[in-house]
Amino acid sequence: MGYKIKSRIWIESDNNVLLGEGRVHLLKAIDNTGSLSKAAKSLNISYKKAWQLLDSVNKSAKKPVTINSIGGKGGGGAELTDYGKSLVKAFDEINRNCWSFLDKELAKIENI
């Protein structure tokens, strides 16, 4: 009684990590801000780390997850593709389902 169960899930593609919680946070922040640098600031992570994560996401995914532009009005920016949005949505749903599944599993043996 009183034990809690926690989890982390991630999706891999060809042994490369595609999506985990951190990457999903980043993608959501990009969707909110329209730029990778602003997203990094909003998450209190370095631009370098954010860029590496996003680069890894786009290299692992079967279709582009973001479209990044350099120069131009505002200096450029980054935005989620429809595919990227669907990935985020799918991840969130599976993650939530996993949490409730695990809570039930733990409850089943609540004699520990």
Added chain:
Amino acid sequence: MGYKIKSRIWIESDNNVLLGEGRVHLLKAIDNTGSLSKAAKSLNISYKKAWQLLDSVNKSAKKPVTINSIGGKGGGGAELTDYGKSLVKAFDEINRNCWSFLDKELAKIENI
């Protein structure tokens, strides 16, 4: 198509980690070898790390998970309590169930 989903689960007690995959590996190795030092060797981890893990497990658990003895025949040793064995069994079962649950979840949206 071709994406894989992976997970890590762990059990917490009062915001302290009680059991995760590494700790379960260690407990199984203790059960197999009868000593913490032999268990560490068999897992190729340092004794220090093994001791810290086991100490954390026993401090987090509501009942003792191992019984450790110093001195005496063989120098001492460590062995799982019945409670410890039941924890390991419960963790393994939940972990396996989680894997198959997540595989089904991913299959449900295999349009990504």
Added chain:
DNA sequence: TATCGTTATATCCGTACAAATATAACGAAA
């Protein structure tokens, strides 16, 4: 009482990873 292989603990050191910093390239717009 001496020996032995443990558990238990402190200290030092190297290294891998993160953060910080610097800078180039870019393109729309003024």
Added chain:
DNA sequence: TTTCGTTATATTTGTACGGATATAACGATA
């Protein structure tokens, strides 16, 4: 053509963590 804020990338710096090492305490047995 100059400016601007961005993406993209390399290099340096800092630090936290694990590994290595050393050693004390212990108790059954011979």
